[in-house]
Amino acid sequence: MTDHAAAGLSEDEITDAWVDGHADALFSYALTRLRRRQDAEDAVQEALLAAIESRQAFRGESAERTWLIGILRHKIVDHIRRSSRTSEVEPARDDMDGWCGKSDRWLHPPKHWQGDPQVLSENADFWIQVRMCFSQLTERQAQAFSLRTFDQVPSEEVCKLLGISATNLWVILHRARGRLRQCLESTWFAQEQNP
């Protein structure tokens, strides 16, 4: 609160600054990981309430958005851990069965993709396609993959957060990547190469 207080903002103005300035980004963040609208709204609400409680602790060392996202990440991880007993179990059948066939060769061999990751990362249309493909992941795959790539959390830390073994995490991430690349190849990259 220090910078806002210094700027002479009232408590209501601080609340408005958070809700109007950050709530949409926080909602997108939560929806990427939880996927159900209601769960995402609940997580944003919980995170902002927790932020209000501990706003004295915010010293303005990190950007306010980053600080709020850090709190939200913990709320989401809590949610995933609470719901892991009831949520879907990783299917025993490996997705690779659909691609390699009995001979262990690719049924549809992956093609070379044109495109630099940096350029792709700045293309809004690409991310709309990624969102569609991402929705095919299980909640656990989406969460593990987001923690690794968006949040750059080390593998050992992701295992602790999700309460799973390293081997389990590698399988989950392998399947997440396999599904994403398969979907993107048949949509985005098929168009790119055959306009």
Added chain:
Amino acid sequence: MSVIFSCRQAARLASESLDRPLGLHERLLLRLHTMMCGACTAYRHQIATIDLAFAQRANQGKPYLPTSEALDTAARERIRDLLRVRVRQLSDKPH
């Protein structure tokens, strides 16, 4: 094409190489396999491209996917009201 180990194993190792350091033996197997297998070379490049694109979007301050709809007005106002109530409760509390 004689492959030392299967595409299935190569794809798995290619993914794990993004999450943990591979052992010397594993690195060698993966290298030998991809030298002979264009499909697995492409696969390895594809999954690395996806991981990098995600990381770079995060570096641009957007560690999330775009949403089709924003937080709806009812939810936004409910959260705003809850926060205001909580702020008042906190400032009424003697320190």
